[in-house]
Amino acid sequence: MGADRESRERAATGATAAPRRGRLDQPLPPRRWFLPEWDPEAFGRLSERIARFLGTGRFIVWMTIVIIVWVLWNIFAPGALRFDGYPFIFLTLMLSLQASYAAPLILLAQNRQDDRDRVNLEQDRKQNERSIADTEYLTREIAALRMGLGEVATRDWIRSELQDLVRELEERYAEGSGDERVVFPAERSRVRDVDDR
Incomplete structure (x- = not known):
């Protein structure tokens, strides 16, 4: 009877048959994950550090020392203290385990380096494009200045x-007699005034 009443109320209010989960203006509550969560960036940095260490001579020296100590201990130690007999199966298992983790970590570090290289190449390409555009702009400006300088009066x-x-003034001054020396004749200045307008 209660379910029948709810369906009638939904039909009266125009609600759909499926119940609403929550309000649309509020975010859903976070889902619970049963798997462990990790920060991909931190994991990537850790893998790069491990890969960097695996590629050093220090790692090879330490790995060689550990293997030599392991073999010597399992050969010369008293029988009760030996933990890995002559075929050294446990040593083989440990080296295989180390190799199985080292390879993916190295690949992850290489992928991150490839991503960084790709970003750097893209930035270099954009910088080169900007430099080329700036150079072309400056070339056009210099050409325009050279063309403009062809019309500019030089010092010489x-x-x-x-x-x-x-010289012309000195000649005119020398031609004039006594007090009537005229440096700038009146007719000539009128003509220049008319031409300058």
């Missing part, structure tokens, strides 16, 4: 024009 040209004007 201005000096020669001033020397010519001084």
Whole structure:
């Protein structure tokens, strides 16, 4: 009877047959994971450190020392203290276990290095594109300046024009008589004023 009543209430309110899990404006509660969680970045850094150590001479020296001590202990120690007999099966198992973990850790470290290299190459490519664009821009600007400098009066040209004007003034001054020496004739200045406008 109670279930029948709930279905009638849903039909009256227009609700769907499936019950709502919660409000849409609120996030769902976090799901519980039964597997352990880890930080991929921290795990990647740890794998890189291990791979870096595995690639050093120190690791080879320590590994050689451990194997020599292991073999010598299991050969020369009293029988009750030996834990791995002559075929050294436990040593083989330990070396296989170490190799089975070392290979994936090294591959993970290489993948992370490849990702970093890819990002660096992309940044280098973008930097090169920017440098090329800047160089092309500067080349265009320099070409425009050179073209503009072709129309600009240079120091030598201005000096020669001033020397010519001084010579012309000196000649006119020398031609004038007594007090009537005119440096700038009136007719000539009017013509220049008209032309300058």
